[in-house]
Amino acid sequence: MRSGRFVAAGRVRRGNFDEDTAYSKGRSWPVEEVRLLPPVRPRNIVCLGRNYAEHARELGHTIPERPLLFLKPPSSVVGPGDPIVLPPSPRVDYEGELAVVIGRRCRNVSPRRAEDVILGYTCLNDVTDRDAQGWEQNWVRAKGFDTSCPLGPWVVSPDELEFPLVVETRLNGELRQRGDTRLLLLGIPETIAEISSFMALDRGDVIATGTPSGVGPLRAGDTVQVSIDGIGCLANPVRASSR
Ligand code: ZN
Secondary structure, three states, X not given: OOXXXXXXXXXXXXXXXXXXXXXXXXXXXXXXXXXXXXXXXXXXXXXEEOOOHHHHHHOOOOOOOOOEEXXXXXHHEEOOOOOEEOOOOOOEEEOEEEEEEEOOOEOOOXXXXXXXXXXEEEEEEOOEEHHHXXXXXXXXXXXHOOOOEEEXXXXXXXXXXXXXXXXXXXXXXXXXXXXXXXXXXXXXXXXXXXXXXXXXXXXXXXXXXXXOOOOEEOOOOOEEEEEEOOOEEEEEEEXXXXX
């Protein structure tokens, strides 16, 4: 467990109370006494598609000329340990990703100034209904269903991290994805510049930087873990749809 002073933001529940940004207020409790909530409540979650060449190839896609962007709704976010509830679909995949958390409202950020607007980094699982992604164009169902955005366990400040960061995904303990940030086609500063050129980003907003190769299906009863060195591990059980 990281000590609280390394953590830029986190939210916990004790008893019936949500303690928003508990870490940033400088308060701390033993991790066994709290339930970790998603560390931020993003207003927008902006995601990059096909930002690792190997992953684009494994799905039979070409690498886009301009960055491929899509949104996940804030309602899709769940925290560490919360179940991913599978929609009724023949194939739902995990996608382990590094998430950038924005620290202040900004617009038209140049790549050179991008680090000024970053609060920190956390883990994200861009859970995807691969079947729906094949038949709908804008991915609302494929990427937006409830529980499709596990986020956490906490946000770590950039000054506590050493790049490149390694993103790993394990399914039931078995390593399935491994990528590092040197392989990102569009780097983090350029990504912030691109997105902020057409929309304002706000404190707590999240940018998902894309997934490395090795995506694969989830089944009820699985546990999926996204871990990043220096940040931590985001683990979620998988449940069947109640429908
Ligand atoms: Zn993704």
